[in-house]
Amino acid sequence: MKRLILILSYIVLTAVASFAQTTASIKGTVTSQANGAALSGVSVQIIQLRQSVETDDQGRYEFKGIVPGRYTLVTHIEGFSDQTSSVVLVGGAAAAVDFVVSLTSLREEVTVTATGSEESVFESFQSVNSVGGTRIREQASTSIGEVLERESGVGKRGFGPGSSRPVIRGFDGDRVLVLQDGARNGSLSSQSADHGEPVDTMNLERLEVIKGPATLLYGSNAIGGVVNAVTTDEEEPHTGARGYFSGIGATNNKQGGVSGGVEYGFKKFLLNVNANTLREGDFRTPLGAIPNSSSRAYGGGTSLGYYGEKAFLNGSFTLDRRRYGVPYAPLFEAGSLLNANGEYDIYAIQDQFRNELPETPDEEIDLRMKRNNYRLRGGFHDLKGAIERGNFYIDYTKYRHEEIETADGTDEVATNFFNDTFSYRAMFQQKKYGKLTGRFGFEGFNRSYVTEGAESLIDGEVKQNNFAVFALQELSFDRVAFQFGARVENNKYRPANTALYDDRSFTGFSGAVGARFRLWEGASFVTNFNSSYRTPALEELYNEGPHIDTVTFEIGNQNLSRERSNGIEFSLRQRLNRLRFNGSIFYYNIDNFIFLAPQDGDGDGNVDVEDNLPVGAYSQGKARFVGADVSVDGDVTKWLGAFFIADTVKAELRDGNVPLPRITPLRVRIGADLRYKGLSVRPEGVFVKGKDAGSIFPLETPTDGYNLFNVNASYTITSDRVAHIFSLGTSNLGNSLYRNHLSFIKDLAPESGRGARFSYTLRFF
DSSP states (O other): OHHHHHHHHHHHHHHHHHHHHHOEEEEEEEEETTTOOBOOSOEEEETTTTEEEEOOTTSEEEEEEEOSEEEEEEEEOTTSOOOEEEEEEOTTOEEEOOEEEOSSOSSOOEESTTTSSOEETTTOSSEEEEEEHHHHHHTOOSSHHHHHTTSTTEEEEBSSGGGOEEEETTBOGGGEEEEETTEEOOOOTTTOTTOOOOOOGGGOSEEEEEESOOHHHHOGGGSSEEEEEESOOOOSOOOEEEEEEEEEEESSSOOEEEEEEEEEEETTEEEEEEEEEEEEOOOEETTEEOTTOOEEEEEEEEEEEEEOSSEEEEEEEEEEEEEEEOTTHHHHHHTTTSOTTSOOOHHHHHHHTSSSOOOOOSSEEEEEEEEEEEEEEEEEOSOSSSEEEEEEEEEEEEEEEEEEEEETTEEEEEEEEEEEEEEEEEEEEEOOBTTEEEEEEEEEEEEEEEEEETTOOSSSOEEEEEEEEEEEEEEEOSSEEEEEEEEEEEEEEEESOTTTOOOEEEEEEEEEEEEEEEEETTEEEEEEEEEEEEOOOHHHHHOEEEEGGGTEEEEOOTTOOOEEEEEEEEEEEEEOSSEEEEEEEEEEEEEEEEEEEEOOTTOSSSOOEETTEEEEEEEEEEEEEEEEEEEEEEESSSSEEEEEEEEEEEEEETTTTEEOSSOOOOEEEEEEEEEETTEEEEEEEEEEOOBOGGGSOTTOOOBOOEEEEEEEEEEEEEETTEEEEEEEEEEOTTOOOOOOTTBTTTTTOOOOOSEEEEEEEEEEO
């Protein structure tokens, strides 16, 4: 018996010793860049293991019993930019990883959009831009297009500043999906240049941009990319109050606004309340003020969540109200821009208003938007079994906007747009099996769309039903990782007016495969191949009538077939202590590409005109998109940094090599970052190449190149659980006259002249 006890004791001690030798620990501190103070309450997570701890009062954290391997750690605390760091653990060793976090970093290092769960931007298989809250407030506007146009690969399209929308690598409209916290926002901005996105830019933690097809996780509307407006990604409770207050003001358009929010945690419950208001006057150009370019918006929301040990449930309500002008729209409606022969001569219009603005119209056209959103989201984690975690949401958005014609001080609603959307999504994370990890899920939405009034392009209600299943898997080895996935999606359109319109149903498959190679420590090469499907948009199938917002008399085509995009992308990424590099080149071939083709029915060589607008019919052809984008930032010294951002894209119909409309020109942004403790001053130059007659669509005019000089600055004061952030953003300090090639009214309205924007944010945590 004694011998048996000795043998068992030996086995146990050997096992314990073996375990001790094959596990490791990670510990470190988290401090503020502004003053070096330790930060408590910061969440530090090991992404691969989904384990997290919080820093103590001295800013310290520690993980114990971690199996040897390569891991990525990420910090998160409301208001500060998330930071990531990679570490390689060996058995029995303790690794030290310290973080210095900032409220004003050039770019965020974390994304939740690329795979549906948190990961490092550097390690993402797709190209991602992530912009933090402080940077957003430096460019704060009623539209996200104004905020994002400084990012590589992202331009802005619009019919004025109140409606500007991101264009990703030349893709626009229904090919770019805008989300709020991962869900569709139910707006109509994809169909018209004057329909803005109801996104409160002052209440955002960050904006994430997925460049390139994101159809696997988000559907056929994301064939060109995704913009995700992130207000929170909290899935764990905290105690006490956290919150912020922001105020902004600007000189050029007399902008003014405030925003604030408080989140209070009690035991396992979190309550969040926020509100905002923002007003902008007519913006001024070197030629004068653009009439009826003003906008105003207000809104807010509240949410209540329960966060248990292994599950959470959160319900929320948000509302958004805004009204903004559509500059010069009455000129198109009245036919004031037609020549004596009743023709729409775009070159004559460009020459006439090259150095002067059109006369202010007697009438004004505004959009008044209302959006109510109700959402329930939840999830579970740390389960034993084949599925270890999952999350879901159900979401209902009631959206309406009115197009208002104002004459002699009297408002008249000319057209009503109604768009109600019920959407749902569930995604599950499977347990790691050897080198394989992954997630799968399903999602869908039901949409009811109605227009009534003068610009009713579709007669009667149209319902759209969407359902999809998807899976995304990853195989990870020491120096290489592979990602592959698939999605099957069905879209059905059911018009109420069956006498005029046919039902349509589309089912398509999207697939992707990628590989990431670790070249050396801190450097990787990523390649992706995507075969993506896109169904025709409801408006492309059924629209018919004058559409001032696109400056076209649109004719839909009920016989359109689905698009198929086959593309490849190569990316090189470098992340060292003093240098960060992220560059990509891409090539997409798209069959059955849908576009508005100008019509010349009488064969006189001029585009047909109907209802004072050039006639365009939706057609299909073969298209190609090829281009590159790069961002680099580095530390020359402790006090001096530098950055370089550039992008270019060429998009054309392959038959005849006809350029596609409103494609972003070659752009370069270069600047410095002068830092001292909590102060950051960033002068920059912007250089944009012109678009000549050989590189533009037949219904476009050339655009001259231009150079701009801007200075942005921020100053941060932090104390125990409180931060004050002062920021200054200036633009076009040389007051240059320039025009945005992507604007629908570029020949009438140049871009803003000299201006400055000031903001102050108080954060407590």
